[in-house]
Amino acid sequence: MTARWLCVMTAVAALLLPHWLDGGGVDPAGFVIGLLGALALLVVRAAFLTRQEGTLPGHAAEADN
Amino acid sequence: VSQDGHHPVRRFSAADAIILLFIGAAWCAAAGKATAGRRCVLYDTFRDLAWAENMRAGRIWADPALSGLPWWYAPGGPLIVAGLSRLSGRPVVDVYSSSIFWFNGLLPIALYLLVRSTWDRMTAIVALVAVFVGSYWWTTHALCNIPGIQGAVPLLLGLWSWNRSLPGVADGGRRKPQTAFAVVTGLLLAAATWLHPLCGMMLAAAIFAQVVLLALTAGVAKADQHLHLAAIPVVRLMLLVAVVAGLLTAPLVYHLMFKVKAQHSLMLRFFASELLEPGFYANALAPLAVPAGLLGAWYILRHEPTGLWAVGMWLFALLGQLAGYLGSRAGYYVPYMLPHEFQWHGQLAAGICGAVGAAELSCRIGLRLFCRGCRQNLSGLVAVALAGLAFAPGLRGVKEAGRYFMELDPLVERTSVLRDWICQNTSLEDVFVCPRELGYQVICGLTGRKCVAVSPGHTNPLADLRQRLADLDTMLSTADERLFASLGRKYGARYLLVPYQSEQEAEALARRYRDWRHVRLILAEPQSGVLIFQMVEAG
Numbered sequence: 001m002t003a004r005w006l007c008v009m010t011a012v013a014a015l016l017l018p019h020w021l022d023g024g025g026v027d028p029a030g031f032v033i034g035l036l037g038a039l040a041l042l043v044v045r046a047a048f049l050t051r052q053e054g055t056l057p058g059h060a061a062e063a064d065n
Numbered sequence: 066v067s068q069d070g071h072h073p074v075r076r077f078s079a080a081d082a083i084i085l086l087f088i089g090a091a092w093c094a095a096a097g098k099a100t101a102g103r104r105c106v107l108y109d110t111f112r113d114l115a116w117a118e119n120m121r122a123g124r125i126w127a128d129p130a131l132s133g134l135p136w137w138y139a140p141g142g143p144l145i146v147a148g149l150s151r152l153s154g155r156p157v158v159d160v161y162s163s164s165i166f167w168f169n170g171l172l173p174i175a176l177y178l179l180v181r182s183t184w185d186r187m188t189a190i191v192a193l194v195a196v197f198v199g200s201y202w203w204t205t206h207a208l209c210n211i212p213g214i215q216g217a218v219p220l221l222l223g224l225w226s227w228n229r230s231l232p233g234v235a236d237g238g239r240r241k242p243q244t245a246f247a248v249v250t251g252l253l254l255a256a257a258t259w260l261h262p263l264c265g266m267m268l269a270a271a272i273f274a275q276v277v278l279l280a281l282t283a284g285v286a287k288a289d290q291h292l293h294l295a296a297i298p299v300v301r302l303m304l305l306v307a308v309v310a311g312l313l314t315a316p317l318v319y320h321l322m323f324k325v326k327a328q329h330s331l332m333l334r335f336f337a338s339e340l341l342e343p344g345f346y347a348n349a350l351a352p353l354a355v356p357a358g359l360l361g362a363w364y365i366l367r368h369e370p371t372g373l374w375a376v377g378m379w380l381f382a383l384l385g386q387l388a389g390y391l392g393s394r395a396g397y398y399v400p401y402m403l404p405h406e407f408q409w410h411g412q413l414a415a416g417i418c419g420a421v422g423a424a425e426l427s428c429r430i431g432l433r434l435f436c437r438g439c440r441q442n443l444s445g446l447v448a449v450a451l452a453g454l455a456f457a458p459g460l461r462g463v464k465e466a467g468r469y470f471m472e473l474d475p476l477v478e479r480t481s482v483l484r485d486w487i488c489q490n491t492s493l494e495d496v497f498v499c500p501r502e503l504g505y506q507v508i509c510g511l512t513g514r515k516c517v518a519v520s521p522g523h524t525n526p527l528a529d530l531r532q533r534l535a536d537l538d539t540m541l542s543t544a545d546e547r548l549f550a551s552l553g554r555k556y557g558a559r560y561l562l563v564p565y566q567s568e569q570e571a572e573a574l575a576r577r578y579r580d581w582r583h584v585r586l587i588l589a590e591p592q593s594g595v596l597i598f599q600m601v602e603a604g
Contacts, residue, residue, distance in 0.1 A: 028347070029390035029395060032383055039376070041375070042366055043282070
């Protein structure tokens with residue numbers, strides 16, 4: 001579910017992005033902070049899932065799908 | 066990709082050789098179109114041209130623009146060009162301008178090799194589109210013949226070599242770490258650092274981050290029989306890389322940090338205006354490239370420990386950018402350096418992640434749409450569609466590929482007589498008093514001679530820049546001969562070059578200096594519009 005929701009949310013965000021940018025609503029530093037935060041969340045989530053499953057990432061593939 | 070997260074053996078085949086040939090041909094076509102047969106460089110390249118001219122004459126370890134100062138930036142690029150210039154007999158200018166083809170052309174080849182060996186052929190092809198079309202930074206900079214871009218070649222090759230060194234990667238399952246590849250990685254890390262220290266930092270950070278992420282996401286403590294990327298052998302490989310690269314880059318790092326103190330240089334705190342343009346910082350031309358990158362990063366984090374370097378490099382690059390924005394724009398006391406270069410390296414990593422995301426998504430869609438096993442190759446079509454959707458909008462920026470180019474030919478032709486005279490009548494050590502742009506581009510860049518001051522952004526951090534600029538302005542404007550002579554002696558100046566726009570102005574300038582004892586008019590050169598005076602007693 002995580003991957004699906006990530007796809008949906010980021011796709012929506014990306015589609016809205018040009019509008020935000022056109023309106024000057026996105027600060028460059030804010031954009032970089034958001035991207036860094038998103039990537040850091042993915043790292044934390046992946047680490048959490050891996051440790052929770054107690055298996056190798058490859059073996060956890062099915063659970064993640 | 067097998068369901069246990071490991072790719073089948075990634076052997077290169079004839080198809081890859083054909084693809085590489087096609088990539089090379091496509092690059093030459095694109096570079097040929099952007100340059101349109103002209104010799105092109107960037108403004109920064111004049112700094113490197115000056116050093117290459119000096120190196121070609123055997124004067125390597127000294128500032129190429131200011132007399133009496135030590136070298137102050139990484140010499141790799143000029144050294145390669147000077148060597149090739151001596152070997153081929155071609156002028157430095159020709160070798161540098163042609164490096165768009167033979168050096169920058171290695172960028173897509175190295176990228177293909179890296180992604181092909183880490184993932185697969187389809188991902189590698191998508192990565193080329195994701196980086197060179199999907200990222201506006203790379204669309205507009207991939208052809209730039211500057212060390213910050215050309216240094217990405219050893220950076221990518223270093224990652225490729227590092228990936229080959231990891232146990233279970235090089236031969237699709239053998240557990241033994243490939244120490245020879247780790248040594249090669251160390252050599253490439255050193256090469257990247259000697260070309261451009263930030264490229265070396267990116268490679269080192271990507272390797273280090275891979276080891277850290279491996280520990281975070283792959284459960285290093287559980288290094289059982291299935292875990293090919295167990296921590297201990299990978300850490301050993303990393304240390305081997307660090308030792309090799311550390312030994313080879315120690316002289317450079319010591320010189321730049323402790324002799325030149327380059328880390329305090331204002332130049333490193335340059336904040337490029339592009340960092341505020343959405344097209345650059347936010348991929349506004351191809352906004353779907355960002356979520357594609359995040360999707361790929363997620364897939365790598367969960368299933369591809371061998372590709373964790375891409376996520377690590379992206380994270381490190383984002384941190385470098387953030388430091389730049391906070392330190393420069395938000396007013397916080399945050400040390401930073403060259404945030405624009407962090408941004409283009411970050412988009413290189415993001416493009417690779419985006420290609421992984423698009424390729425993985427297309428595989429899954431392909432498996433859903435078409436029956437498993439019989440028509441899986443149709444997922445390639447889905448990949449093309451997804452890559453088109455995510456990255457092809459960036460094609461709107463392709464016409465800007467040469468936006469930073471400066472055409473050399475008009476400058477070279479206009480100054481040919483002047484340069485010939487300088488080369489025949491002066492030595493590399495001679496110092497010229499002249500307007501700083503004339504000095505930076507022509508006197509230093511095209512002849513390798515020295516000036517009192519050049520472009521502030523390309524000046525040795527050890528030089529007292531403000532004083533030099535003030536003294537230069539004084540020398541070019543003063544009517545006080547004694548003051549002029551005194552400043553001339555201070556810098557060991559031998560020649561004064563004064564540009565003019567018309568004959569009347571030339572006559573007026575000649576009259577101005579006619580009665581001075583310390584200067585003597587020796588040439589009025591109408592082609593470049595310059596009067597050359599010799600400073601007879603100042604030296």
